[in-house]
Amino acid sequence: MGVSSMQIVPINEDSQVGDARRKAAAVCRTNNFDPDNLARVELIVTEAAKNLIKHAGGGDMIYHFFDHGSSAGLNMLFLDQGPGMFKVAESMCNGYSGSGSSGTGLGAIRRLSSIFDIFSIPGRGTAILSIVYKNKARQKVGPGTYSSGAICLPLKGEKSGGDTWGHRSFKGRTVTLVVDGLGHGIFAADAAHQALKAFEQSLHSSPAEVLEHIHGSLIGTRGAAVAVAEVLHEDNLVRYCGVGNITGRIITPGNDEKMQSMISLNGTLGLDLHQIREFEYEWPCPGLLVMHSDGLSARWSMNDYPGLPDRHPALISAVLFRDHRRLNDDTVVVTVKEENHS
Numbered sequence: 001m002g003v004s005s006m007q008i009v010p011i012n013e014d015s016q017v018g019d020a021r022r023k024a025a026a027v028c029r030t031n032n033f034d035p036d037n038l039a040r041v042e043l044i045v046t047e048a049a050k051n052l053i054k055h056a057g058g059g060d061m062i063y064h065f066f067d068h069g070s071s072a073g074l075n076m077l078f079l080d081q082g083p084g085m086f087k088v089a090e091s092m093c094n095g096y097s098g099s100g101s102s103g104t105g106l107g108a109i110r111r112l113s114s115i116f117d118i119f120s121i122p123g124r125g126t127a128i129l130s131i132v133y134k135n136k137a138r139q140k141v142g143p144g145t146y147s148s149g150a151i152c153l154p155l156k157g158e159k160s161g162g163d164t165w166g167h168r169s170f171k172g173r174t175v176t177l178v179v180d181g182l183g184h185g186i187f188a189a190d191a192a193h194q195a196l197k198a199f200e201q202s203l204h205s206s207p208a209e210v211l212e213h214i215h216g217s218l219i220g221t222r223g224a225a226v227a228v229a230e231v232l233h234e235d236n237l238v239r240y241c242g243v244g245n246i247t248g249r250i251i252t253p254g255n256d257e258k259m260q261s262m263i264s265l266n267g268t269l270g271l272d273l274h275q276i277r278e279f280e281y282e283w284p285c286p287g288l289l290v291m292h293s294d295g296l297s298a299r300w301s302m303n304d305y306p307g308l309p310d311r312h313p314a315l316i317s318a319v320l321f322r323d324h325r326r327l328n329d330d331t332v333v334v335t336v337k338e339e340n341h342s
């Protein structure tokens with residue numbers, strides 16, 4: 001987690017395939033990847049980028065290096081708004097092709113990945129997640145057990161973003177932070193850094209107490225909209241506290257997904273704080289939590305994406321980003337799933 005270290009690479013023509021491959025490989029070399037795993041990354045990016053151009057007319061790659069202590073690797077997402085797939089399972093098999101090609105690209109990406117997931121809707125596009133670990137041997141491919149996934153990117157043309165996020169898991173409890181520093185650029189990024197630091201210092205406090213601490217740390221900065229959600233799994237409860245334009249929703253997966261919007265109060269931490277109030281909501285089992293800044297339009301519904309709640313949380317965040325991002329602001333969108341309910 002942290003102020004944006006993610007990168008987005010447009011892939012709309014053949015010359016950009018090599019550029020995407022070189023950028024991903026450079027991150028791997030900087031972080032001392034095992035040579036075999038570096039080679040896997042290069043093959044995955046090449047195959048996925050070619051697929052974007054060939055089958056969808058282009059798209060984007062979003063990538064970043066992660067290090068959680070117990071695991072480190074490269075997270076890659078390939079997003080398009082092309083024709084999508086009618087037969088995702090068949091498309092994973094060697095020899096199957098919807099365009100008359102050899103049909104080995106998607107199956108190869110799956111085999112080369114440590115973790116792989118895919119979501120596609122006919123007529124609306126495809127999203128692919130591929131994770132390759134830094135040192136570990138390839139593991140059994142599948143969504144696996146996970147708790148959170150995010151997209152966090154600055155406004156196009158800016159090197160620093162003012163949106164960020166944080167997430168920590170404890171026994172029976174997870175805490176998630178979303179920050180939108182006022183404006184964008186280096187000063188917004190500074191506010192986001194300060195908010196994230198204050199969050200790390202108050203992980204065992206209530207959401208309201210966390211926001212009080214962040215408010216104090218942001219005095220003298222541009223200020224920020226901030227929200228914190230604490231999921232108490234054994235109590236089936238969410239405690240939520242937000243100030244400013246942060247969207248938070250709880251989704252109950254099913255044939256007709258139920259969605260509970262959470263309340264953020266007016267104000268800006270560090271500048272203009274009217275009040276801090278904590279709200280409680282029921283947490284379904286299994287449950288899905290989505291939080292995002294106003295860099296993502298709030299006019300989305302999970303009912304428009306049948307099957308998406310079953311996917312990896314990073315893939316859920318990526319699909320929402322692809323379809324609902326605003327182009328005039330930094331963006332962060334975070335998805336949290338209860339572990340062991342994938």
